Amino acid sequence: MRFLFRSWLRPYVGLILVFILACFFSPVRNGWPVFLQIENILDIVRQASVRGILAVGMTFVIISGGIDLSVGSVLALATVISALSITEWQLGAPAAISLTLISGALAGLFNGVATAKGRIQPFVTTLAMMSIARGLAMAFSHNYTIPIHNDQTVFLWLEGFVFGIIPIPAVFFLLIVAVFQVLLVYTAFGRNLYAIGGNETAARLAGVRVDRNKIITYALCGCLSAAAGVLQAAQMHQGDPKEGVAFELDAIAAVVVGGANLAGGSGNVVGSLAGALLIGVIVNVLGLRNVEPSIQKIVIGALLVLAVAAQTQTFNQIWRNTMKRFRRMQTWMIAILCLAGVAGFMTGCSSKSDAKYLIGFSQCNYNEPWRKAMNDAAAAQAAKYPDIQLNFQDAEQKNDQQGNQVRLLVRQGIDLLIISPNEAAPLTPVVEEVYNSGIPVIVLDRAILSDAYTCFIGADNREIGRRAGEYAVKLLNGKGKVVEIQGLPGSPPAIDRSEGFHEAIADYPEIEIIHNPVADWLKSKAIDQMKIALQAHPHIDLVYGHNDPMALGARLAAAQVGREAEMKFLGIDALWHEGVQAVIDGQLDATFWYPTCGREAVEYAMKILNGENVPKTVTLPTKLVTQENAQEFQNELKAASDS
Ligand code: FRU
Numbered sequence: 324m325r326f327l328f329r330s331w332l333r334p335y336v337g338l339i340l341v342f343i344l345a346c347f348f349s350p351v352r353n354g355w356p357v358f359l360q361i362e363n364i365l366d367i368v369r370q371a372s373v374r375g376i377l378a379v380g381m382t383f384v385i386i387s388g389g390i391d392l393s394v395g396s397v398l399a400l401a402t403v404i405s406a407l408s409i410t411e412w413q414l415g416a417p418a419a420i421s422l423t424l425i426s427g428a429l430a431g432l433f434n435g436v437a438t439a440k441g442r443i444q445p446f447v448t449t450l451a452m453m454s455i456a457r458g459l460a461m462a463f464s465h466n467y468t469i470p471i472h473n474d475q476t477v478f479l480w481l482e483g484f485v486f487g488i489i490p491i492p493a494v495f496f497l498l499i500v501a502v503f504q505v506l507l508v509y510t511a512f513g514r515n516l517y518a519i520g521g522n523e524t525a526a527r528l529a530g531v532r533v534d535r536n537k538i539i540t541y542a543l544c545g546c547l548s549a550a551a552g553v554l555q556a557a558q559m560h561q562g563d564p565k566e567g568v569a570f571e572l573d574a575i576a577a578v579v580v581g582g583a584n585l586a587g588g589s590g591n592v593v594g595s596l597a598g599a600l601l602i603g604v605i606v607n608v609l610g611l612r613n614v615e616p617s618i619q620k621i622v623i624g625a626l627l628v629l630a631v632a633a634q635t636q637t638f639n640q641i642w643r644n645t646m647k648r649f650r651r652m653q654t655w656m657i658a659i660l661c662l663a664g665v666a667g668f669m670t671g672c673s674s675k676s677d678a679k680y681l682i683g684f685s686q687c688n689y690n691e692p693w694r695k696a697m698n699d700a701a702a703a704q705a706a707k708y709p710d711i712q713l714n715f716q717d718a719e720q721k722n723d724q725q726g727n728q729v730r731l732l733v734r735q736g737i738d739l740l741i742i743s744p745n746e747a748a749p750l751t752p753v754v755e756e757v758y759n760s761g762i763p764v765i766v767l768d769r770a771i772l773s774d775a776y777t778c779f780i781g782a783d784n785r786e787i788g789r790r791a792g793e794y795a796v797k798l799l800n801g802k803g804k805v806v807e808i809q810g811l812p813g814s815p816p817a818i819d820r821s822e823g824f825h826e827a828i829a830d831y832p833e834i835e836i837i838h839n840p841v842a843d844w845l846k847s848k849a850i851d852q853m854k855i856a857l858q859a860h861p862h863i864d865l866v867y868g869h870n871d872p873m874a875l876g877a878r879l880a881a882a883q884v885g886r887e888a889e890m891k892f893l894g895i896d897a898l899w900h901e902g903v904q905a906v907i908d909g910q911l912d913a914t915f916w917y918p919t920c921g922r923e924a925v926e927y928a929m930k931i932l933n934g935e936n937v938p939k940t941v942t943l944p945t946k947l948v949t950q951e952n953a954q955e956f957q958n959e960l961k962a963a964s965d966s
Contacts, residue, residue, distance in 0.1 A: 333633060334581045334597035341601055345608040350735060357734045358608050365490055367603045370727055372496035373398075373558075375599040376551040377574035378581070379503050380544030382595045385578050386507070387540050388520035388587025389438060389445035393452035394548040395570035397430045399563065400460040401552025406469035406562025409478050416477035424549045430456055431545020435538030445541075453571070460564035466841050468813035469562040470748040470772070481557035482752070492554045497596075499547065504592040516540060520587030559722055559749035561813065565843075576623070577602060580630040602626070610731040613714050678712035680739065680932050682925075683732030685725055687745035687769070689717040691844060691872055693896050693919060697743070697767070700921030700964070708929060720811075720843070722749035729753050733762065739932060741924045743767040746813030763931045767920050770815045778927055780920045780941040784816040787915045787945050788823020791893055794913055794947060795828065795865055798891050802833040803864030806856045806890075808877055810844040810869040817844075820869045820895065837863070842873050849876030857884055865891045871902035871914055878910055897948050899960035906953040916946040916956075 349358030357363060377394045384391045401423045408419030430452055437448040471478060483491050507513035515536050518526040527533050556562050575585075581598030583590020602623060609619045632638050684701060688694055698715060705713045714732060718725030722745050730753065732740060740757050744750035747770060755775040758764045763777040770779060795805065807824065810817030821839075828834045837860055840852035849868060856863065857880060866881075868874030874894030881887040891912040896902045902914035920943060930937050948956050 334594045334601065334630075337580075337630075337633075338597045338601045338604070341604050345604050348608050349611055352734075352736050357611055357736075360734065362488070363607065363611075363734055365488065365493060366727075366730060367600065367607050368493040368496065369490035370607070370723075371577075371599040371603040372490075372492040373551045373555050373723075374570055374573045374577065375496050375596065376499055376547050376554070377570055378577035378595045378599050379499055379592055380547035381571075381574040382578050382581070382583060382590050382592050383503070383507070383516060383540045384445070384544050385575075385583050385585060386520045386587060386590050387516045387537055388523060389537065389540070390449065390575070390585070391431075391434060391541065391544050392446065392449040392571050393430065393434060393456055394544065394551075394574055395567035396453045396456035396460065397427050397545055397548035398552040398555060398567035398570060399565065400430070400456045400463075401427055401549040402556040402559070402566050403460045403464045403469065403562040403564055404549075405478070405553050405556045406471050407463060409475050410469060410471060416475070416480075419478065420553050423553055424546050427549020427552070428542045428546040431542040431548070432538065434545065435541030438541065439534035439537040457564070460566075464562060464564045466564055466812070468564075468746060468748065470813075471556065471560050471562070479557055479560070481554055482560075492558065495550070495554060499550070500592050500596045507592055512536060512539065517588055520589070522588070555723070558726075560752060561746070561748040563722075563746075563749075563813070573602075576627055579627060582630075598630070607731070610716075610728060611735060613716075613735070616717055616719065679710040680712070681735065681737045682711055682713050682928055683729070683735070683737040683740045683742075684713050684715045684924075685718065685729050685732065685740065685742040685744075686715060687718050687725060687743050688720040688844075690720070691870075692898055692901050693870070693872075693917070694743075696898055696964075697919035697921040700919055701741070701925050702921075704922045704925035708925075711925075711929070711932075713925075718745055720745055722746055725750060726753040729757060733757055733760070737762065739763045739765070739928050741765045741767060741928060744769050744771055744814075746811060747772050747815055748813060763928075765924055765927055765931070767924055768816065768917075774939070777931060778937045778939060778941060780923050780927060780943065781816075782917050782943045782945045784819035784917075785823040785826075787895055787917065788820035788825075789827045790823075790945070790947060791820070791867060791895065791913075791915060792824040792827025795824070795867060795891075795893060796831055796834065798893075798912065799834060799864055801831045804835055804837045804860065804862060806853070806860070806863055806866045806877070807836050807839040808849050808852060808866065808868045808873045809839055809841045810873070812841055814844075817869055824867060842876070844870055844873065846872035846876035846879075849873035850880045853877040853880035854883075857881060857886060863890045865893065868892070868894045870894060870917075871896040871898070871905065871911065874911055874914075875901075875905055897946070897956070897960075899957045899964070903948055903953050903957045903960065906948055906950060907957065909950075913947060913949045916944070916948060918943040918945075 345358050346356050349356035381391055404426050405419050405423040408414040408422050409416060434449050434452050437443050438445045481491055485494055515531045518531055519533050519536060523533060555566060577598035578590060578595045580601055581594035605622060606619060686694055705711055716728040718728055725745050740762055751772040754764055754771050755773055758775040766776045766779045768781040809821060838856040842848035842852050866877045868877055871894035874892050878887055878892050894902050894911050894914040895917050897914045897916040905911040906914055927937050
């Protein structure tokens, strides 16, 4: 028992305990815990691989007494450089990957030199690099995502499988762990890092070349961040300047749970592997049981506190005393584990619903009112059928999270998937995977890049954009300065709404788009972007927001500086309590109805499950809403939502 609680083994003991609990807590299918399916276990390693590789680099940095906050941004830059290299620059996969790794190493080199030679605290240098790398990623990509198409087979090989089952990112992750553990334990460089992190002055006096070792460490960390970026780009099928936000925190969490001390001088790579897997197992099993993301976050937070507490002297003391007092601790532990397991198993069984059909509902984001309206409409419609159960998942605007959640839904045994994808390129492979496995898929509102789905439901965004353009021409009398606030560039509605608008104003050369920032569909970002537009342009005639929240955000920004009367505001969505109300209140000059398709999604799901044929594309109507018809339309919408 004492052996098991050696400090370096502790993360593994934790991992094994969590693993056992997960087996019991997991839902059961065909008499076997879903968690234990080999595909699921391998997928946990795959999911952990990108952040895990960041954690390997972070382990080195933390052992040396430093910290690297730039890993997430360097990863984003790496996705952009690799995507640009193979698409626009046509370099071929090997050269693209090499260039990406070099750029990551250079970013790390900057961190290392500034920290070691410049004597600037690593927190500050890497914070600066966090901003620089993100800025470079945005500059290279012009803040757009860069799709990697299926013809890039060599590069996309990285998202594949060995022997058809072992995910290649997982293989790379484990290889990197092995190589870097050897580097850490069996080389002078590795031992020097412990010495530097333990006591830098003593290490210096003992003849260790502290600066050189630190510079190499940060360069390695940068290079590993770039490697993680390459794998992420291959899995997401795109380079994305927004990728990797807060990944540095996930990496630090894995390292800390893996037993390293943030003060430096301790930790190791296999510990961080255990940390990354432990977090992965918890996220996986909570996801399998459909536990709310909020609870998942609280559990991970509690785990972090526990992991840090486990390293303290007080904890060790308490542990030793407890061990002394309960000589037969093993029996106790086994008994507690069994009890917890049985409790988990019972809840697992009892929560199994009697519904005949389980439908997975993968929502890209719960943040915006339109999404909530969609979920509410779907839930209200589903309540009419006792035969079905809807399992909602919130991807929080994260492509990788949405992909992972869809895979978890499949493991839960869904009979049909409804998905509103965050962005097209990254979600296309997972939708294809589900559809090709024989599960019907309904894609809502945002299209994917292939026709591997059963049915697409949404309104015609190009048409909406065109009508918005025509209305702008009318409002402006064919002449004026326009600010266009764009939605998430990788989501098809943003592209279509923009292209339609541009088409409609093409014949009016005196209508000029003077500013077209991206605000990712979000009101808060639109406020910030509009503030910049207002600074830059002394006169604006019209703001076209790709959705109502962004148009309203822009109006708020204009009102803050007393300029809202100078311009007209157009939006899209027309929720009765948001956009339509804003037209009634005179805050928007017009909005275009974009039905949420929640009710239709469930209706068509039922048709498919009952074996009926459905059209490949269901196009929902749109409508121009202005002062003239807003009140009447609001009543109509209200009545429909109450029915
Ligand atoms: C909500 C939303 C809507 C918009 C739609 C486009 O996430 O931004 O406001 O109309 O998505 O897909």
